[in-house]
Amino acid sequence: MQAVTWQGRKDIRVEEVPDARIEEPTDAVIRVTSTGLCGSDLHLYDPLTPFMTPGDIVGHEPMGVVEAVGAQVSALSVGDRVVVPFNISCGSCWMCERRLYSQCETTQNRETGTGASLFGYSSLYGAVPGGQAELLRVPFADFLPVKVPHGPPDDRFVYLSDVLPTAWQGVEYAAIPEGGTLLVLGAGPIGDMATRIALHRGIRVIVVDRVPERLARVSARGAEILDLGEIDDVAEQVRGLTGGRGADSVLEAVGMEAHGSPVAEAVQKSLRLLPKKLQQLMMTNLSVERLAALYLAFEAVRRGGTVSISGVYGGTSDPMPMMQLFDKQLQLRMGQANVRAWTDELLALLQQDEDHLGVEGFATHHLPLDAAPQAYASFQAKEDGMVKVLFRP
Ligand code: NAD
Ligand code: ZN
Ligand code: ZN
Numbered sequence: 416m417q418a419v420t421w422q423g424r425k426d427i428r429v430e431e432v433p434d435a436r437i438e439e440p441t442d443a444v445i446r447v448t449s450t451g452l453c454g455s456d457l458h459l460y461d462p463l464t465p466f467m468t469p470g471d472i473v474g475h476e477p478m479g480v481v482e483a484v485g486a487q488v489s490a491l492s493v494g495d496r497v498v499v500p501f502n503i504s505c506g507s508c509w510m511c512e513r514r515l516y517s518q519c520e521t522t523q524n525r526e527t528g529t530g531a532s533l534f535g536y537s538s539l540y541g542a543v544p545g546g547q548a549e550l551l552r553v554p555f556a557d558f559l560p561v562k563v564p565h566g567p568p569d570d571r572f573v574y575l576s577d578v579l580p581t582a583w584q585g586v587e588y589a590a591i592p593e594g595g596t597l598l599v600l601g602a603g604p605i606g607d608m609a610t611r612i613a614l615h616r617g618i619r620v621i622v623v624d625r626v627p628e629r630l631a632r633v634s635a636r637g638a639e640i641l642d643l644g645e646i647d648d649v650a651e652q653v654r655g656l657t658g659g660r661g662a663d664s665v666l667e668a669v670g671m672e673a674h675g676s677p678v679a680e681a682v683q684k685s686l687r688l689l690p691k692k693l694q695q696l697m698m699t700n701l702s703v704e705r706l707a708a709l710y711l712a713f714e715a716v717r718r719g720g721t722v723s724i725s726g727v728y729g730g731t732s733d734p735m736p737m738m739q740l741f742d743k744q745l746q747l748r749m750g751q752a753n754v755r756a757w758t759d760e761l762l763a764l765l766q767q768d769e770d771h772l773g774v775e776g777f778a779t780h781h782l783p784l785d786a787a788p789q790a791y792a793s794f795q796a797k798e799d800g801m802v803k804v805l806f807r808p
Contacts, residue, residue, distance in 0.1 A: 417808065418472045418548035419787040424464045425795075429785045432472065435550040440487040443556035445497060449569035450546050451476030452787075452804040453577060454603050454670065455727055457795050459537055462671060463729065465694035466537035474547025474806075475501035475534040476576040478569055481560075482550065490557040497560035498575040499546060499553055500754035503532045506558030517751035522554075530751060539729075546576075547787060549808045561758045564766070570775045571765055573805060574608070579761050579772075581725055581752040582608035585666045588748035589723035591618050595663035598622075598653055598715055599638070600708045602629035604777075604803045605725050606668030610638050611772045621656060623649055623711070625674065626797050636773070643674070650714035661717035669708035670726030706733060713739050724749035780804045 416434045419427060435444050453476055459467055478498040481491050491497070504511050505521035510531075519531035527539050535545015544552065553560055563572040586609050591597050597613050599606045602624035610633045613620045622633045625643035634640045639656065646652055654661050712722045713736055722745055740747070764771060779802045782790055787806065793799045 416549040417784055418544075419474055419784060419806075420469075421459060421467045421471045421473050422469045425460055425792070427460065427473070427788045427791045429787055430470075432470075432548075435544065435548065435552040437483055437485045438552060439554065440485040441554065441556055442485045443481050443488060443491050443497075443553045443560065444483045445477070445479040445499065445551050445553055445560070446482045447477045447479040447546060447549060447551055447808045449478050449573045449805045449807055450474050450548075451573060451576065451578070451604075452547075452790055452794055452806065454605065455536070455577075456791070458671060458727060458729075460791055460795060463537055463539070465691050466539045468538065468542070471535070471537070471542065472544040472548055473535040474545035475536060476573065476578070477534075477546030477551055478563070478573045478576065479551070484556060488556045491560065491562070496563050496565050496572075497553075498563055498572050498758075499534070499551065499560050500575075500580070500758070501533055501536075501577045502530075502751060502754055503534065503541070503543060503554055504559060504755060505555050506755070514753055514756040516753040516755045518753075533751075547784065547806060547808075549784070559755070561755075561762065563762065568775060570778060570805065571770070572762075574774055574777065575754075575758050575761055575765070577752065577754065578604050578608050578777075578803075579774075580754040580757040581605055582612050582668075583757045583761060584750075584752045585609045585668065585723050585725040586612050586616070587757075588721075589613075589664035589666045590721045590746070590748075591664045595619070596621060596657050598662035598665045598712075599633075599668060600624075600665065600712055601668035601670075601726065602626065602633050602640075603668060606666070607633055607802065608772065608777070609666050609668060609725070611636055614638065615771050621653060621662065628800050629797075629802055632802065649711055653715040657717065661715050661720065663717055664721045664723065665712040665716045667708055667712045667722065667724045667726050671705060671728050671730075673705040673708040673726075710736065713743070713745065716743070716745060718743045719745075721746040721748070723747075725752075727751075778803045778805045782806055784808045 504516035504519035532541030
């Protein structure tokens with residue numbers, strides 16, 4: 416089968432690899448029909464490279480049609496149409512019972528001290544072959560895949576794999592009070608979808624980014640926008656728009672590659688010169704992240720407000736402004752999305768005739784799998800009007 420593979424820093428190649436197949440009686444194999452490119456994939460493309468091995472199959476936002484099922488699978492049949500959540504959760508352990516699916520104790524990675532395994536997401540998360548491929552092995556087939564009806568286009572459902580539940584959880588965790596304002600940092604796919612979800616709930620939303628076409632998309636849906644490239648003091652602007660106090664809630668959808676943190680960016684780059692083992696140690700034990708967006712979140716949230724972090728971070732000793740966090744009496748929530756916790760509610764919304772969140776027009780690019788090398792480069796550079804790519808293997 417064809418698959419998108421990681422070969423080195425900024426080196427993505429489409430290769431012929433052995434077909435995915437049933438390995439456990441509880442597995443299914445799906446033929447992938449659409450599979451997304453995510454901002455999280457960009458972290459593997461560059462700063463998280465020490466945790467990758469050449470040949471790793473990447474991608475974690477797939478949907479498709481069931482091609483084969485293991486002997487113990489009863490809830491799925493060949494020909495069913497499914498979306499596959501990015502975190503691999505068993506559905507029956509202590510954490511899954513509490514709907515904390517991104518912490519599943521059956522697939523947790525105790526050696527690396529990380530949560531549930533993820534499709535296509537480095538040795539930190541189980542080194543499981545990913546979903547940017549023609550075929551994908553799906554464990555826990557009776558629980559994990561989300562069955563969707565045949566008929567509507569893939570674009571209606573594919574974002575159940577990651578973008579929708581991540582954005583939904585981000586908005587839930589932001590705990591926006593009645594009549595309150597949500598500030599969204601980052602207008603990539605996650606910030607954009609979170610904005611749509613909040614607007615759909617009747618919430619006032621202000622979005623910050625510096626890529627004009629991304630700001631234009633959220634503006635067209637009714638958000639107020641602030642261009643990072645044109646404003647010196649964004650937090651001050653936000654206070655000006657919110658009665659002098661700041662936003663009731665902030666949703667951070669940027670992550671460790673934020674613009675505006677030159678020192679950390681230099682550290683991230685200098686790490687590349689070290690041997691792989693040492694790079695891994697430095698990445699996980701030092702402050703190598705670009706925290707500009709996170710600091711802006713703490714600045715721009717009002718006293719007593721909530722900060723919800725969807726962006727991915729990976730250091731263990733980042734400098735945190737503890738005095739500000741404490742003094743402003745902030746509430747913080749974060750984490751990988753517990754995908755399966757939100758999919759029932761989301762699927763019900765997606766099955767209505769009206770496309771409330773505009774999912775069918777959300778992708779800016781539909782590309783064949785072999786366009787992946789160029790797509791990764793363009794998506795990272797934010798060129799070509801690229802906001803969301805769906806590959807069609
Ligand atoms: P993306 O890289 O396309 O979007 C990030 C956006 O932030 C870009 O538009 C960029 O211009 C903007 N930005 C950069 N610096 C900024 C700053 N200082 N202030 C405001 N905006 C800034 O990626 P995406 O797919 O939207 O993902 C966003 C983040 O969410 C990534 O870190 C990704 O790893 C993470 N993510 C988390 C989960 C989860 O489960 N928590 C799931 C998916 C993605
Ligand atoms: Zn993703
Ligand atoms: Zn579990």
